[in-house]
Amino acid sequence: MSHFAQMSKAELVRALEQLEPVLVARDALSATVQDLQRHQIELEMQNRALREAQQALEQSHHRYVDLYDFAPVAYLTLDARACIQELNLTAAELLRQERSRLVGRPFVSFLEGADVGRLLQHVRRCLAEGGAGSLELKLRIAGTRADVRLHTAPFPSGAPQGGQVCRVAMVDITELREAQAKLALSERLASLGTLAAGVAHELNNPLAFIAQCLELARLRVGEGAVGGARGEVQDLLVDAAVGTEQLRTIVRDLHTFARAEEDHRERLDVREVLGRSVRMAQGEIRHRARLVRDEAEVSPVLANEGRLGQVFLNLLVNAARAIQEGRADQNEIRVTTRNEGESVVVEVRDTGQGIPPERMARIFDPFFTTRSEGQGLGLGLSISQSLVSRMGGELTVESELGRGSLFRVRLPAAPAEHASPTPLPPRQPLRRPTRRGRILIVDDEPKLALTLGMLLEDAHEVTRCLKARDALELIRAGPLFDAILCDLMMPEMTGEQLFEAVSATQPEQARRMIFMTGGAFTAGGQDFLAHVKNPRLIKPFRVDELEAMLALIVG
Template sequence: MSEYASLSRAELARALESLDSTPLAASELKFLLRELQRHQLELEMQNRELRETQHALEESRGRYVDLYDFAPMACVSLDGRACIRELNLTGASLLRRDRPHLLGQPFIPFVEPQDLSRFLQHVRQCLLGETQSTELTLRVGKERRLVRLHSAPFDGGEPHGHLCRTALLDITELRQMQLRLSLTERLATVGTLAAGVAHEINNPLTFVLGSLQLAARRLLNPSGSGTEEMDALLKYLTDARVGAERIQNIVRDLGTFSHPDERPPAPIDVRQVLELSVKMAQGELRHRARLVREYGPVPDVLADGSRLGQVFLNLLVNAAQAIPEGHAEQHEVRLRTWAEERTVCVEVRDTGQGIPPELLGRIFDPFFTTKAVGKGIGLGLSISHGLVTALGGELGVESEVGRGSVFRVRLPMAPGRSAASPTPPRQEVLRRARLLIVDDEPLLAQTLQMLLEPRHDVTVLHDAREALEQLRNGTAYDAILCDVMMAEMTGEQFYEELSRTAPEQTFRLIFMTGGAFTQTARDFLARVPNARLLKPFHAEELDKLLAPLLR
């Protein structure tokens, strides 16, 4: 067979003709035919294997494409200019655009401006060969989506070169759930403190009622000269006002812990926040332990006072509940503050029952609790740990069974600020103006009217729809004081309707609220730029808000 391997087709044909004239031609032709048939079968087998391999590759590629396109997370590959080179269908769905329209386009327009520098640094470091993880906010139409980016470098070959291959996890709902859990734990803590808060309110409330009764009795049965009577009445009314302001402060302190408002961190003194938390926890502490304060001088930290107060409140309540009731003189809760290097330290130490060593490593786990049913849901320490970590700090614990526990919060100092020279407040004389009060609480509206009428022309309406009708017909006011929570029409509905019928008057709205206790009302107040007045308030606070409208 080897002697024919190098022959051409024509040469093979001539060789076959010559073979016919030889005696052995028939046997050699049969041998050659068998060899050809064998090679044909081998080629057919190889072709079949190739086809099966190609089919398997196509199936594998199809499965990969399906897994990539329909993965539960968005996947995108970015080049050195942060342009989209690859994108799965989940990613296109996240960005609310068709995939063909996104390929080759820059990703930057989808990033919130305040997060843009972090995003570009993330891509840059990834292309340099580092695996990166970052959280930032995306702008998708009118929505804002919080995402976590996990990126790794990838060689995309020609023509793209090195790519930043990124998985985007939409954690918006997760953060909202964490916020709701945080609020749940906060409200559970406030519920635990309800009895203590009632005690704190009942004392000044008794004082207020007693002072008012004395004033009324003096009015009905005067027993001295006119000057003496006026002095006595003024004293009773002043005492009543002091007691009412104390109640006001307690209610506002309680609101600090029950409202989940997201405020930007600001420089704050941890000792003030700690004292506010002590007020809230007094009901739990009073019958269990003596409170000892060792407040050393500390610089400010950068934090949200509400969130930091929740941390301290959780630690104080836990310290109190670790101590049995009835032997306060034998136990203490000691609070310490001090500074070391660039760190502010806060310590809460109790002489309670302590934590067993086998449980100490789990106390910051969500839903882990050693308390009895109804005393907590096991989120307090977990949330506190998360809040402190988010501020760049640390929350640590030491404990010994029978000797008590020590919780230490360490927070970075706030960046230094140059002290601004104090500017004395300028007393403004407000011009006489036309004011409208819209409130469905008659006594409150009447009191507010009596406070304002000596200096202004005041109209009071208890029905927001009647107020809208007046404004719609052209009646104009210099300022409109409107309650947020009303039965027939809310302050938000009043605002929206006024925006359509008399938009120029919306800028003169000042909202009054006794605490926007619904999420819708809180969202509304966060959305509109109008001033708001928290009930109860002083006349001076109202004048300060009226001043820009009445200049």
């Protein structure tokens, strides 16, 4: 019997009244559950979309990281102190270190000393002024050198405190610079080839002069010259010495121009460099025009002597070849130097044929030439502009067809040196050795070794060696030599190899070596002379130069 069966009618009515709200609440609860289930489905759909978007974002990020890390260009981010904030794998490979060890490291630690200030100034300007920029630097990486070009731009740092960083794209241009150096050397050698006839003429004149003086001296001595004749012989020998000095100047000019040296810069007077280039170009100029030199005193510049000389020589030869031969009295090549503000200006103006207006835009393009075939490769002006640009200057041209051309080299003046608080002492005469020393001469040229010994043997005890290996045995056997005059380029064993062998066992003797060279023709010889601290004499040298050098070594 059910519970409801025992209830009265009134009790059943009251129970029914109480049951009705429960039924209503149950329907409402069911609807709420349905709404929750619908929201749950919607949330699941949104979560699924978010997961798909996150997955796509991660894939995009991985693709970006791969593109960034394995790009063919090295990328870095530098802060205001030029410290590396991040970099890609290509940059780490270029710097030859693991990426984790490079983050936070100052980038200037990889730079040549002269470039540190330039980079810091460039980064500060990038962050302060904004805008893209570029800069070429020399790096030292694992004991080797590399030339790089930096392309920079400022970007927000993304840090909570704000600020900017310098984003850098770094390109290794070492091979490009080596190719340009070889091209420049080829152009120099080509220029030397075209100037050979003029140089031969310049050399033949003093050679003939010297030969005649010496022949006359020989005849006077053979005739038993006495009294006034003896004085005449002395005068002839003095004249021969003057001619020899002219030859020496020409040879040194050739050596300065032709050497393929490292881009070493020093304070230079452009007038001195210009003078050497003028002497080199005289063979081209003298039959075409009068040379007028209007050279005012100018500030020194920081430049490479050989390369600046190449620029001036190219401009002088171009000016001469713009003028036809045979009318030298009617044409002029004018060379001018002056200061303009903080710049030094050198101008080469000619009265030649001029440059057509349609060719002016291409005058500095490689392999573009206005000359007929066989008259040049069209590289001189292109290389000259590149060299001037790398010295921080500019090369420009003005020309009028039929009236001539003006080439203008503008270089920044070198920073002023700190003035000395006391006046410079007067120039002292060249010193000579004050005591008799033991001198060893090492040279494979018998006549040079003989005559050099004859010059020294009155004041010193002289020993000659024609082979470096024999000299090494003498040095090791002792006693010590006060000075060792050593040729650099010798067969079997070079002066550099002798120096290394002596340094290994007798460093004091190695420090007393003086190297004699007429030009280091090998890359190894050039590098050795660039780094060794020993004194050197450039052949042909004067006796007073030799004595001054010995005074420093012997005492």
